[in-house]
Amino acid sequence: MTAEVIESQASDIDSKATLDASNRNDVNTRSPDQQSQIDEICDFLSFNEQIIFKSQQIDDPELLRDEKVNIAREIYRKSAQTFLMRFGSYLNEQHLATFAQIVIANKEKNDEIAVLLMDYRNKLHTRKRDVKNRRYAAMQQLISDGEYFSEQEMMKRAPELYQELIGQYLSDAEKKQRDEYDVKNTTFSGILMHTMEQQQMQDVLKLADKQNVKSRQLERAIELHDISADDTTQSTDEKIEEKECNTMDDEVPVSFRQQWGNFDNEQVACSTSTNSYLEQKNKREKHSKKQITKVNREQNIDNFITAGERDLLRQEFIGIMHEQFLSGGDKDFDYTQVDDNTQLDDLSQINQDKEDAYFEESDYSDEEGSDIRIESKESLDDEESEDDLDVFMNHLNKHHSLQK
Incomplete structure (x- = not known):
């Protein structure tokens, strides 16, 4: 009797151990690639x-940081669902997709994990849209x-780009007007600080100007080299063509040179090719002269552009600075004050975004179920008396968020 009890208890222990092993997301069940992907996600979270x-x-x-990685790795080893609940809101879209692939490959996916993944993805898309609008x-x-987007401040943040697109085309009077400072409404320390900043900025602009000049000189040298190479190639081709033509003249028999009438000993065998050769040579010489004249003209009128071109370059610079701010490229700007600031939300824009997202989701659902779309179309055709508002409300009531 005692032996049977012991055997029964041992069987229960083995069953429990087997159940725990099956429910546990054991590291040994994952491939090396999956383990590497999980480690990458945990490393990302540790920052x-x-x-x-x-x-x-x-x-x-x-x-x-290593302790944080080990804690996150241990949580995932015990339960993928718990890991996702703890850290899912901090993962990016690529990490969520990787996580979904791993749990599907290991046959760990369940309804709870699927709902969590969908929820985090939706929140991530909403977050991106909110950040962009803010x-x-x-x-x-x-x-x-x-102030922040004034010419002075933008010049400080991107001096090289400013000098390339705007600064090098300014006259001395325009530069003086740009660098004016109100000394009446500031302290001596403020004037001293401004003078030091201006000196540093001038050094940066001069260096950028030298780099721009070197870049233009290099481009012109390459262009002149290309023209010279073309001329050399053309000259070589001309010599070969002329040699071939002379060879052909020597090889033409006298009997073939004698033509009807008084054209004896007239060399006409290469007359057509010779004329063509001369025409091509003249064209090449004219093209080469035009290219050299163009380069020389560009060298002589350095930094001379029209007012319209200057305005276009200024607008391009401003547009680049705006785009850099929107993309988060301003290193000295604290984006946390903007990205998490709900006071910057435009309620009308938010409502419009929600409507767009709703209809996009509806269109996506319609594309997945072609049969349902056909049935809906037939139903709407049968109910001709139904107005647009009724159609919209019926469609809204069928939305998955309202289904129990």
């Missing part, structure tokens, strides 16, 4: 200062304030 990896007291030392609103405010 995020907003994530709480472990409950700590005030006096506890801060976790090292940055645009912030940029409009900064443009209205007139």
Whole structure:
């Protein structure tokens, strides 16, 4: 009797161990590629200062990055779903796609994980749209304030680009007007600081100007080299063609040179090719002269452009600076004050985005179910008395978010 009890208990322990092993996301069940992908995700999470990896007291030392990676890796080893619930909101779109591929390959995907993945993806898309709109609103405010996107401030943030597109074409009077400083409404330390900044900026602009000059000289040297190479090639071709023509003259028998009438000993065998050769030679010489004249003219009128061209270059510079701000490229700007600022949200724009997202989702659903689309079309054709509002409301009621 005792032996049977012991055997039964051992069987229960083995069953429980088997169940735990099947429910656990054991590291041994993953391929090396999957393990590498999980490690990459955990490493990405370790750089995020907003994530709480472990409950700590005030006096506890801060976790090292390797410790954070190990904690995240252990959480995933125990449960992929728990890992996703803890860290899913901090993952980017590529990480979410990788995570989905791993759980599907390991046959770990369930309804809860599918819902979580879909929710995080939707939030990520919404987040991107909100950040884009908030940055645009912030940029409009900064443009209205007139300081951050003033010529002086943009020149400080991108001196090389400014000098290339705007600075090199300014006259001395325009540069003086640009660099004017109100010394009456500032302190001596302010004047001193401004003088130092101006000197540093002038050094940067001069260096950028030298680089631009070298770049233009290099381009012209390459262009002149190409012209010279073309002329050399053409000259070689001309010599070969002339030699071939003379050879043909020597090889033409006298009997073939004698023509009807009084054209005896007239060399006409290569007359056509000779004329063609002379015409091509003249064309090449004219083309070469035009190219050299063009390059010389460009050298003589350096930095001379029309007012319209100057305005286009200025607009291009401003557009590049605006695009750099919207894309998050301004290194000295604190984007956290903008990206998480709900006061910058445009309610009308938000509602419009929600409507667009809704109809995009509806269109996507319609593309997946062609049979349903055909049935809906037939139903609408039968109900001719139904107006547009009824159609919209019926479609809205069928939305998955309203289904229980």
